[in-house]
Amino acid sequence: MLNRLFKELFASNPGSPPPSPRTPVQSHLKSRRQLEVAGQQVKTAKRGKKREGRKRSSERFILGPETHGTPTENQIPWKPAETQRQQERKTNTLNSRKLLSPAPTLSLSLPALSPCPSPLVPRPPVPCTPSGHTMLFFTLLLEVIWILTANGGQHWTYEGPHGQDHWPASYPECGSNAQSPINIQTDSVTFDPDLLPLQPHGYEQPGTEPLNLHNNGHTVQLSLPSTLYLEGLPRKYVAAQLHLHWGQKGTPWGSEHLINGKATAAELHIVHYDSESYESLSEAAQRPQGLAVLGILIEVGETKNPAYEHILSHLHEIKYKDQKTSMPPFNVRGLLPPLLAQYFRYNGSLTTPPCYQSVLWTVFHRRAQISTEQLEKLRETLFSTEEEPSEPLVQNYRAPQPLNQRMVFASFIQVGPSYTTGEMLSLGVGILVGCLCLLLAVYFIARKIRRKRLRNRKSVVFTSARATEA
Template sequence: MMLLTLIFLQGFSHVLAANHGSHWTYAGPHGKEHWSDSYPDCSRQAQSPIDIQTKSVQHDPALPPVEPQGYQSPGDGAFTLLNNGHTVQMSLPQTMFLRGLPQTYVAVQLHFHWGSRGHAGGSEHLVNGESFPAELHVVHYNADSYANITEAKRQADGLAVLGIFIEVGDVANPAYDNILNQLKNIQYAGQKVSIPPFNVRELLPRQLGRYFRYNGSLTTPPCFESVLWTVFHQRVQISASQLERLQGGLYSTKAENSSPVPLADNYRAPQLLHERLVFSSFPVGPSAYSAGEIVAIVFGTLFVCLSIFLTFYFVVKRARAKRIREQKDVVFKSSSSRAASGDSHRP
């Protein structure tokens, strides 16, 4: 009897631990600061996201462009769009995969991270301390080595995630309407809707050959350090009204909850880089700097050009003045010589 009681208590404690471990939020008692209490990997040394400091990035000319396969024509099967209480997630078919990486990585799902209305931030990755209103992640697993994402996500080379910065532009982005127009149907956690397949390639930047690459982790629990990150340099633009649809009207709680909690600010703060290296597929120039740095570079360049022009102008002006003086001296001497010669021939 005592043995049975101990077994029951042990099993019950495991259930409680499992339930506690499966519950996490971005704020509150189960928020980001407490993730490592239930998920030890969240406090390891190769966590994501990071603040990409372009001055420390190493250019690797051997990095090839990313080549999405099957993104434009993902098949006839419907996509499933889900509010999982943490983000908006869309399932992807295995006909979509990536080339240009060390292995063949097959697509699994995509999801978003965003801020709240009235706040500039929302992206998980930063560039030189600059954040963006939202960020899209497209998750893939290493199909060459592992049978599925469940097996792959615990392995060092198991996952590859594309990170796309989203900023506000002047016009709406039709590709994103395929998802954003459906958010009204998945307002509460656990709700999902089927949507027709569409060209997923149009969600990505046009330039897929310019990106940052580093080894990191999942940005949510269990925070496994199994992700090869590709963060594109070029941003994708959506309209202000499209961003507002993402930022408002969604809840992280179920429909039956009497006190609904808004789903917003679902991004993790940048983690320490430690000894990791960040590579770029392109030479990082002024275009990768922040707006303030670009302004400083432009004005500095203009100042240098103006200084060179003024220096050249005054040198030329001084040389010209010197030539004029020399010519006047020659004329004066010549005139004086002729005058003296004329005086010597007078009777």
Template sequence: MFPALIFLQVWSQTVAASDAPHWSYDEGPHGQKHWQNTYPDCGFQSQSPINIQTDSVQYDPNLLPIDPEGYRAPGNLFTILNNGHTVQISLPETMSIHGLPHVYSSVQMHLHWGSKGQVGGSEHQVDGHAFAAELHVVHYNSEKYPNVSVAIHQPDGLAVLGIFLETGKAVNKAYDHILNHLDDIKYAEQEIQIQPFDVRELLPAHLGHYFLYNGSLTTPPCYQSVQWVVFHQPVRISIGQLERLQKSLYVTPEGKIPEVPLVNNFRALQHLNQRVIYSSFDLESSGYSAGEIVAIIFGVLLGCAGLFLAGWIVAKRIREQRMEEQKGVVFTSSTRRAISD
């Protein structure tokens, strides 16, 4: 684990931080349009993120559901860092994912988001739709390579889980494990240690529906060593939680004026070129798993049974009421005859 943690700090401080050579997301001379001048890989042909056009996705029935191991009880303390470009949380190698051709051990996770009043903030898009934010969980191929510093240069070296975030009314308590600490790392290069938490709760409920393609890191040095797993099902956080993410952090170190807010930290879409995007589920079908279909059928049948029962009860009461009315008419007629006699 130790070499990977060393590399994680180096990666944070030289690749994803404000150390030289500097890079940014803005329109200036260090902005993403100029990344390839310093980092040549950023101009290569298999870059990320991309727009996932579902009409051109190829269904691969052999793709297995992603199976996280160690996510629910990571064990070690996490380090949460403002690296000047995102909020990044270190993860222990005891966390891993299965279901891909190799076993991948975790390294770190981080977020991408937009700014208040702006539509979108995710890096990937689906059919041109941008989500409010996106979580990336970075892993390296621990089955083939000794550590992430070696794996990052290999075509099959990394696997990154992409999770779309959208807003809803309810607070997602799992994400508060991150958002509650933002005030402690407001400025670039600030970091704290936090208690580990259940990382599985940050992911979608169903891990069997995802898009898979070969791509790159979405920040310099843009190495094309990533197998991207982008989940189809988004995760919901509240509007308030999103706004905390958009308003809490700064690109600049503490004391540096002016203070520059950390917003819009997503890379522009890259060309797909000749790459193929695969899906683990059939987009032509209903999009539901076999278990979900069974549950839906059972729910429909149960609903029909309920309606039938309710109708039967109403009909029975109507019949009983009519019978009572008929008895009342017979009784009244008999009484009148008795009086007249």
């Protein structure tokens, strides 16, 4: 009877392969499986949930002659999730069937999807953990936030809660051990005969294109063309820009570098970058000795400086932060002191955030001079914000930083103490007054001695006359 039923079932599907010889137990189990599958199909049709089977990763499809391509319960993706006990029972049943049936199996392995199961596809309960793409996204987001917080748009000032004492919190390199400016002690510098005199090229006529003058809220900055460069340095350094530092009204200081503890009224910086090694100023600013900056100390003189007047006469056009104007080119060489062979050299940093320690500093021994009127124009014209009411742009200089075992070299031999023009005049006047006082003192002393001698002579003559009469 079982054999007849087995033949009828296979006759209903002529495309199926001929049955393999089986034992009576295997035939009984096979017919039972077919009845279960047929009943399951009827139940599925009554519920109206018959759908097309879907292939998913980590699932195994068993297609053998005994199933004739009919999907089992594991192949129905819309079936509700089963309990763990039911899954274990079904797994044991399938394993027993595999042992009893030699039918070939076809295993399909697809790429794994997200570890978090979709609500439309029932799967065994798996803990939902963030995927690698999610972790990468959050890592990149945190990096962007950190960059925007640390660098992009970070507000800094010279005084107050964002002042120079707090710069290292936002710009760590500002707290490093090779910062600028410094106090140059002339009795501690080392003479270096290999330091050649600097020769600026193109400074007398920087092209014909207008120059851009900019109030960036921290200083007044003038762009310079790449036709300006320096000779006398280890490599070719091309000019990029210049800017000024100054104090406020009523104070005699405003420079960043000090010489023997003394500051001047203002300081000019001309920034160059190594054009042989780097393509831009921003790239060179982050490399050792990528920049070369000339530091010119400015003191007050009796006459106007025509070169500085080219810049100062346009300050009223850029009174507020981020304002720009164009000005015709002029002789930039006039901004430098007359003697360029005497200077100090050391390795330092930018004096403003981010304080990159990439600057080869050249601070000239001689000073440039501007008039009192020009200095007041520099101190009173500019503002540090975009519109009124605004804070005046003053005291934009950084305090001197520790030298920290760095060497400061000099291109000349210091014969005596260094004095400014005012100090030399004061010294000359003092010497002259001292000489006059000394001459007066000698005159009065000599006059007193002369009177004393005259008295002694009269006394001797009078005594002799009395002795003769007696």
